[in-house]
Amino acid sequence: MTIESIKKREYPSSNKKSNIDIPKGKWLKCPKCKEIIYRPTFVKSLNICPYCNYYFRITCKDRLKLIIDDGTFKEFKLNIETTNPLELSEYEAKLKKEKEKTGLDEATLSGIGKINDNKVVIAIIDSNFFMGSMGSVLGEYVTFSIEESIKRKLPLIIISASGGARMQEGIISLMQMAKTTCAIAKHNEEGLLYISVLTDPTYGGVTASFASLGDIIIAEPGAMIGFAGPNVIKQTIGEELPPGFQTSEFQLKHGFIDLIVKRKEMKETITKLIELHKGSGIIDKKN
Amino acid sequence: MTKKISSWDIVNIARGPYRKTSLDYIDNLFEDFIELHGDRLGYDDKAIVCGIGKYNGIPVTIIAEQKGRTTQENIERNFGMPNPESYRKAIRLMRQAEKFNRPIITFIDTKGAYPGLHAEEHGQGEAIAKSMLTLANIKVPVINIVIGEGSSGGALAIGVANKILMLEYAIYSIISPEGFASIIWKDSSKKEKAANKMKLTSKDLLNLNVIDTIIKEEKEDSDDNFMKVIARIKKELDLSLEELMKLSPKELCYHRYEKFRKIGTYKKEKVN
């Protein structure tokens, strides 16, 4: 329901083996200020426009590199595959296209890794694939990640970028909101740290479940974050939306996130937060 | 009886202007119902009605999405589409139910959470998430009854229950058929086709293990028939309460966890 107007933003690269070290083509155009950017400069600035500071959406693999120490990541492999519960031919076709476009099987990458030597469970959602929408497989990976974090008593980091629940899987997608939320509830009981990072875009059923439930909620500058999509709201109220509506800055002003952190400072900020939580929590709840 | 009812027909029944609303059920299921207002944060949103009543002599907390039965009431209740403050009121009452060890009974009947400016400024997503989170860990039995339209996160917000009962001609879905059609086929007029594809009827949802029990309805609308439905709900509520009140707080939470943990459809890939 939120997707149409959020889609417009472009990706820096949609090559199968997307990698920040191997750029495709030398120049690209910023969708915000329309400046032509020299790609090596752009890569050095972490996929941020050097002219207007526009944050390009990045792939889960690039995101992982920005956060997790090199060579420490072990991916969760559940060997599960997306199905077509409503038997929609359009879904089959779209899934195939998304897989070809991104080289991914689903919109998520999760596992265990280290952040400046601190072991964590991390789950990243990739808006590159099917607008990061949450169907059964994504819901299962997120829930599994939360459960692994409980089992291993590790901090949990979830980096969201999603248009919301995946309509094509119907009610089962909706129920992933309840499933992931129940897992977060259990995580809370264990006194473990959960840092939720919101990136562009975070909407719908993801906003209305685990993404809004972090002990600490961080957003990247200028990300679009909300529940209902701007077009739906515009249609409902019949007027233009105020400038800056549903941005990270809007969410900060209204009290729904703790802080806005620049892409290049994200890893250091998360490290500090983890270290500030050391020795706390993990309350013994026996009986 | 003569013609098979399609899913789209059921959508229309569920949305019917004379369909019974939460307060009709509340009036007939509970004694001494007292409505309690306000989120204690500055608002009293009326799309969700909360209160305490007695069920078979036992005090219970009631949380119910309420559509208007007249134009005037619909305006007051925002057509049953909650703003975040409704969920915050519900959360307050959930905690209160836990404090006094009262079972919680929730009624779902909404087209969804309201997509407005105020709702976004006041954290609609956060409110829904917190409502589900609160129910997930609450130490008392939670029973949910889907009575009319159950659409999207706005419905599910009060649906994280130990038992989910659903009226035969109610619907429960991720989005309205119109919304589904406009996303999948870029054409909201294909709503009928959407309804028939979406698996949103009580029968579909029982097959998918999303709900526990279907409450049979009567084809004809009449007072007598409504009382028959009330009697069937009572029977199921009795059974559910009897089962759930035997569970310890810890077991209740575990029961809820297991229920939602299982939901998902995917195939196991061959491991090479």
Ligand SMILES: [Zn+2]
């Ligand atoms: Zn720019």
